[in-house]
Amino acid sequence: MTDLFPFLQAAADTAGAYHAFPVIGSRAATWIAAEVHLMFAAFVLGVPMFAVITEAVGIFTKDERYRERYDRLSKEFTRLLLVAYSATAIWGAVLVFFLTTLYPRFWNHMTEIFQLSMWIYVGLFFVESFTLYLYYYGWDRWNKGRAKYWHWTLGILLNVWGTAVMLIANGWLTYMMSPPAGVTAQTLPSEVGLWNAIANATWMPINIHRLIANAVFGGSIVAAYAAYRFLAARTDEERAHYDWMGYVGNFVAISTFIVLPFAGYWLGREFYEYNQQLGITMMGGFMSWLWILQAFLIGVLFLAGNYYLWIGMGRIPGAERYRPYTKWLLIILILGVIVWSTPHTMIASRQELEAMGGSHHPFLGVLGVMSAKNTAVNLMILTTFLSFLFYRRANKRPVAPWAKQGMLAQWIMFAIAAMVVLFFGVYGYFVSAIVRIGFSVYQVLAVLTTIVVVTTLDIFLLRGAESRGEIRWGQMPERSQYALFILAVTFTWLMGLMGFARSGIRQHWHVFEVMRDTSPDAVTPALGYASIMISVCVLIFLGLVSFIFWLSELGTKPAEAHAPAAPAPGAGPATAPAPGD
């Protein structure tokens, strides 16, 4: 028995650190649980933002025709949330069980530091769930007068609780990426202050990035839901309603998506600031090819979003006058995607390498650096904004006396922004890195300023504008709805890919340079393997979400599921407003 003792002791030590998960292994199991949980979490955080904004539009609009329409839309979003909340909680529980059983040593470390925040997290989740129940089940009861404002307040509270839950969880995961200065492998977890651990270097950039990304994600999933209902619609009214809903979802997704790259850039900057190794591993090291994949996916998003708008112009009287321009917008977008996805270090055979004189192409190599990439993405954002502007004013004729001057000012703003972006893009090749990085700020500012000023001008310009005809909601080709599906799938896949990038750059650390990963899975997986894992997670998530879509229809009465879209006499589906009006 005594001979066995050292062996048992060693076995006990090993077992204390890691346990194995059958067939797919601990890492794959935890990866799937974490990723699918995160996707559901993004959904249940993004959709309430949506619901509360559309409910507010319904409450505060002066036009009676739209009041019920927006209210119904908001309620429909919230109905999707009920089951999604359960799914989020279930996957969260799976993740916690996997972490406690498969990575007990690591989990001990985390709980010793974060236990108080974990209790608060659970409490908030509890409150959040019951706020949701009140919000949904009280919809019809608190639908008039002052009670409606209280109901809307519940929606706001739902968002507040959800955001607080996210901020806490972000504190845990960013601690793993960028533990506070002074925390080393020798530091006892009990010596790490809770607030110090939460408010680490990458916490706030991730908070902002995720907040925006959740709105984008929520919008795209809602749009996909609308697309599914549009394709399954039995009546013109239904088609009109879900066409409109798809447009609203896509509008929110694309308009919030436009600012997402700036938040991502800030996060990337913080990684570099925190640790050069993290930064280079992410952008220039073995993960660098991940960004080419990302560039492709974001290219797909830009193209699909614009494609949907351009097809949609087919159902707007007056949009014909903008038709000739869309091909030029398309050319800019395609050139942008080509530039953005051109790798600096190219995959090449030995003969090709020899002909190029290395891994950098002597001519195309100039497209591989950030000057070219920033220029391309900023021009793509400007182009998408212009597409939206065409769409928005397609059926309107401004009557303001200063309309001509106003539109000229808008065009001048666009031209100046494009010139600023191009100038700094080209000039960036002739200055040092430190100066060049500063240029990206000028490019971003030029684009954002243009978006804000042109939108503000447009609101006043189109106030009281004459209509060239009502939008023919529902008269949308079916292929446009597949663009919405593509957007949802791409956003979901992109979320998985970026999650891998963020988490993978820690390499063989559970907590970067504090707690080493000594499990058999400590090796950082190759991009091919990661792509398969991400695809599995996306399939699981979308499969479950499709089930939720089906459930939401199953749970409604036939009359409600196929209710006429026109809520008020004379207010046909074609009169529904476009967001931003």
Next chain:
Amino acid sequence: MSEPTPGARVRFPRLSPAELRAALRHPFWQAVALLVGSYVLFKFGVRYLPPLLGMKSAPVPASVLTQFMVTALVGILIYVSDSEDRWRHFKEPIHAGLVDADKKWIRGTLLVLVPLTVAFMTYERVRPSLEAGAQLRSIHPAPPGTITFRGKTMALAGLENPLRQQGNLADQLVEGRRVYYENCVFCHGDRFDGLGHYGHAFNPAPLSFTDPGTIAQLTESFVFWRIAKGGRGLPSEGTPWNSAMPAWEDFLTEDEIWSVIIFLYEQTGWHPRTWGEEGGADAQP
């Protein structure tokens, strides 16, 4: 349509200028022309046009060509389908080719051509070859947190070139020049472009320091690490490296390496990336 008499030469229909203009306005033929034009531009234009303007170029690697063509194809499909009229016109010849009685020969030709093309592509992919596969190299691997230089541990993060703070910069440049011309010039070349006498023997070629994607993107500590540890000190990620660069710590002192770094930046006109305030995500694959 009359059957051709046996033995007679097949006459292809000739298009009048008006018919040609009409075909060029047709979305289907526009799409075909755009696709072919894109291929010609990416395959031959990128290779041969820049030299006409005095710029260097080279053939586009197959991986990048495929990437560009996929993007072009997506763009063309969006163009033909973003309006209902254009989409309907675009589908007309396809529909006619698949259904019309007088287009039987098109269906027959496609029935032979498509499987043959697929078979040829499959053959090209699976046939045994002595050629090494396409490689994905990471030019700027992540540096380790610390390195050991001749027994001395050096933390790379935040490390500055100490010679910039001591002595006379002109003296450092003289020393750097000596080190470069005694050790580096043979591969990296007199013009710092990777075209030294021995450089031609290596594939991939030694790095060109004049390229804006090499030392212009890096901190001096990164360059120090690469010179000190050479090809064999590269991390396992992103292998195979195929780098023949020696680990210069075996031949040069710490000061000699720092001085040659000063010389490189001075001669190429680049400024080393600095620590702290800039920090941005500026590196790219």
